[in-house]
Every structure is written in C-alpha cells, then in structure tokens.
Amino acid sequence: MSEFVKGLEGIVAAQTEMSYINGEKGVLEYVGIPIGELSAHSTFEETVFLLWNRRLPTKGELAEFTGNLRDRYSMPDGIASRVTSVPKTAEPMHVLRTMISALGMHDTDPNANDADNARAKCLNILGQAPAMVAAFDRHRRGLPVIEPDTSLTFAENFLYMLNGEKPTETMARAFDICMILHADHGLNNSTFAARVVISTLSDVYSALTAAVGSLRGPLHGGANEGVMKMLNEVPSVDAVEDHVMGMLKRKDKIMGFGHRVYKAKDPRAKDLQGLAEQLAKDTGNEDLFAKSHAIEKIMEREVAAKGIYPNVDFYSATTYHCIGLQLDLFTPMFALSRLAGWSGHILEQLDGNRLFRPTADYIGPHAVAYTPIEKR
Ligand code: ACO
Numbered sequence: 524m525s526e527f528v529k530g531l532e533g534i535v536a537a538q539t540e541m542s543y544i545n546g547e548k549g550v551l552e553y554v555g556i557p558i559g560e561l562s563a564h565s566t567f568e569e570t571v572f573l574l575w576n577r578r579l580p581t582k583g584e585l586a587e588f589t590g591n592l593r594d595r596y597s598m599p600d601g602i603a604s605r606v607t608s609v610p611k612t613a614e615p616m617h618v619l620r621t622m623i624s625a626l627g628m629h630d631t632d633p634n635a636n637d638a639d640n641a642r643a644k645c646l647n648i649l650g651q652a653p654a655m656v657a658a659f660d661r662h663r664r665g666l667p668v669i670e671p672d673t674s675l676t677f678a679e680n681f682l683y684m685l686n687g688e689k690p691t692e693t694m695a696r697a698f699d700i701c702m703i704l705h706a707d708h709g710l711n712n713s714t715f716a717a718r719v720v721i722s723t724l725s726d727v728y729s730a731l732t733a734a735v736g737s738l739r740g741p742l743h744g745g746a747n748e749g750v751m752k753m754l755n756e757v758p759s760v761d762a763v764e765d766h767v768m769g770m771l772k773r774k775d776k777i778m779g780f781g782h783r784v785y786k787a788k789d790p791r792a793k794d795l796q797g798l799a800e801q802l803a804k805d806t807g808n809e810d811l812f813a814k815s816h817a818i819e820k821i822m823e824r825e826v827a828a829k830g831i832y833p834n835v836d837f838y839s840a841t842t843y844h845c846i847g848l849q850l851d852l853f854t855p856m857f858a859l860s861r862l863a864g865w866s867g868h869i870l871e872q873l874d875g876n877r878l879f880r881p882t883a884d885y886i887g888p889h890a891v892a893y894t895p896i897e898k899r
Contacts, residue, residue: 542707542708544784562703572588575866596671602622615660616858620735627728630644636726642870644728654671660685660849669683670684678699679695704791705835706860713865744836749778754841759814763821764821
C-alpha cells in the first residue's frame with residue numbers, strides 16, 4: 524500500500540499538454556510558451572485556442588474561433604430570467620456556479636461527452652459565463668441588464684455588459700491580460716475537481732460546477748478577495764508594518780502569499796505587479812499599490828526563506844480594483860478565465876479517461892461489538 528500524503532502534495536495524478544510549471548524557478552508555460560510572452564503578445568481568445576488545440580491558430584482559425592465564441596455571448600432566456608430572480612444578496616460565485624449547473628438543463632443532450640460535443644459545450648459555457656456575472660451584478664445594483672455586443676472581444680464585452688459603456692483600450696487590454704494569466708495552471712484544486720467529476724463520465728456542466736465551487740475557497744481563487752480586504756483594513760502605507768507583523772505573530776495567513784507548487788515568485792504575480800502599478804497610477808490608486816508593495820517587502824524579509832512569495836492573487840487584487848470591479852467580483856473574474864483551463868482539462872481527461880478512485884488509509888478501530896441503542 525502506498526504512503527498517505529496529506530493534501531496529495533507531489534502526487535502526479537494526471538498528464539497534461541497545456542501548462543508546465545517549474546515551482547523552484549518560477550516558470551509557467553502554456554504549451555511551451557512562457558506566460559510572459561503570451562501576456563505581452565497574445566489575446567485571451569488566442570490563448571484559449573492554444574490551450575484547447577495545443578498550438579497557436581492561424582489568422583483564419585483565430586477568426587473562426589473568435590466568431591464561434593461571440594455567437595455564444597447570449598444566455599438562453601431561461602437562464603437570463605433566473606439570473607435576475609436570485610436574491611440580490613447572493614454571492615456572485617454562488618450565482619455563477621448555479622447558472623453553469625442550470626445551463627445543463629437547457630441542453631437537450633447534456634451527457635454527450637464525445638470530443639466534438641464536449642468541446643462545443645465548453646465553448647458555449649465560456650461564451651455565456653460573462654453575461655451571467657454581468658447580468659447578476661446589474662440586477663443587484665437595480666440597473667437594466669445590458670445585452671452582449673458581438674463586435675467586442677471577450678474582455679471588452681464583459682466590461683461593457685457590466686458598466687454599460689465600452690471600456691477604454693487600456694482597461695480592456697489590462698483585463699484581457701488578467702484573463703490570459705489566469706487561464707490555466709496545472710492540476711490545481713479546482714482543475715482536479717473538474718477532472719475527478721468528468722472521470723465518472725458525468726457531464727461537462729457538473730464538472731465545471733464543481734470547479735467553480737472549489738475555486739471560491741479562500742485558500743484557492745478566493746484569496747484575491749482576501750487580499751483586497753486586508754488592503755482595505757490597513758489605513759495607510761505607514762500602518763502596513765504593524766499590521767503585517769501582527770498577523771504573522773498570530774500565525775494568520777497573509778492572503779496572496781504562498782503556493783503549493785511555487786517556491787519562488789509566481790511569474791503571473793510579476794506580470795500583474797507591473798500592470799497593477801501602471802493602473803494604480805492611471806486611476807489615482809497609488810496608495811493601494813504602495814501598500815501592496817510594502818507588504819511584499821515585509822514578507823520578503825520575514826518569510827521568503829520558507830519559500831513564501833506573492834502568488835497570482837496578490838497583485839490581481841489591486842489590478843481588479845483599479846479596473847473598477849466590486850470586491851466580490853474578483854473571484855468570478857478568475858473563474859471566467861479559468862473556465863478555459865478547466866475545459867481543456869475536461870477534454871484531456873475524456874480523451875483516454877480512467878476513473879479517479881484513490882484509497883483512504885483507514886485509521887479507526889476494528890471488530891467493534893454493536894451496542895444496542897438503549898445501552899449507549
Ligand atoms: N502567510 C503566512 N505564512 C504562510 C503563508 C501565508 N500566506 N502560506 C504558507 N505559510 C506558512 C505556513 O504557516 C507554514 O508554516 P510552518 O511550516 O511554520 O507551519 C508553511 O508556510 C507551509 O504552509 P502550508 O499552509 O502548509 O502550505 P500549503 O502548501 O499547504 O498551502 C497555500 C499553500 C494554501 C496556498 C498557503 O500558502 C496559503 O494558505 N496561502 C494564503 C492563501 C492564498 O493566497 N491562496 C492562493 C493560492 S494561489 C491559487 O490558488 C490561485
């Protein structure tokens with residue numbers, strides 16, 4: 524019998540051709556292309572094509588893929604009416620999770636898991652998910668829902684549906700870069716959840732619903748909201764030192780730091796740091812960036828020796844805030860992007876599937892006599 528490894532650390536449970544991570548050196552590649560190259564030169568749409576096809580598209584292929592995605596920007600009526608009938612106090616991640624699940628009921632053949640059908644369902648969900656989040660946010664703010672605009676990119680269209688006006692080029696590009704950076708990341712918890720569910724030959728909707736549920740936890744994608752809450756709690760740059768040292772003394776986790784795989788600075792955090800700094804300048808949020816930077820410096824001094832560095836969530840908080848997103852939309856933004864990676868992993872899992880079924884090490888008693896209820 525093999526050894527119990529808490530949290531499955533270091534266990535190889537799947538093979539993937541999508542993303543490669545070297546945690547010691549702080550390297551992330553999608554299909555061999557360094558993440559920094561993609562964030563500098565690619566678009567989210569092209570990155571999704573890359574992940575799903577394991578190669579960059581030609582001009583024609585990209586136009587076709589983008590067109591197909593745009594054709595799916597609208598929610599079916601049944602979903603649109605559901606989104607605007609949920610309680611306004613609901614958490615957007617709960618709404619997204621529930622609506623992806625509900626979408627399965629609008630599919631006349633939800634269990635078709637052959638490669639073409641599974642891919643079409645993934646594309647459908649990726650296309651529609653931004654409308655779900657944007658429509659819910661407008662509903663809770665008492666604003667009319669904005670229909671998608673198929674002349675816009677994935678990033679532009681989301682910000683348009685959310686704000687009712689087209690984003691500036693800078694904001695749209697910043698958001699697009701965030702989408703590229705979050706699109707895939709090996710066998711992280713939510714991706715594993717998606718692969719586990721689809722390995723039963725369940726369905727794409729169920730697998731993606733599980734993934735959204737996993738991502739929202741504060742130890743995973745929910746950390747970006749935790750970072751922002753922490754930044755809001757610290758009144759000024761001068762107060763950072765006492766605040767962070769107090770948290771470390773109490774052994775509180777500093778959100779946005781540490782990673783199961785990276786023992787160096789997460790390369791996505793490097794990209795997001797630059798983006799956050801620029802956006803903070805452009806939007807008058809210099810203080811927010813200065814607080815983040817001060818936290819990083821203290822963490823470098825105090826805990827870097829343990830291999831704890833900023834992860835993707837640390838500077839994404841400042842970035843999303845500067846883009847103008849509400850705090851509880853931060854994790855849904857991560858989900859919109861990661862739908863690409865989850866979907867790619869679902870397709871990989873279905874291609875040569877074997878049911879996930881690990882074992883548990885039973886550590887309870889044996890041969891215990893049954894005690895009748897009146898004698899307990
Ligand atoms: N702040 C302070 N100390 C930390 C942090 C942190 N953020 N992260 C880890 N440590 C310390 C732990 O206290 C522990 O110290 P000890 O050995 O003295 O007890 C040591 O580093 C190892 O930490 P573990 O929690 O065992 O590491 P694990 O690999 O299980 O956890 C995790 C990784 C969950 C990401 C952790 O670092 C954490 O909770 N970080 C904060 C939440 C966060 O930012 N999550 C997002 C991760 S990226 C993503 O999922 C998108």
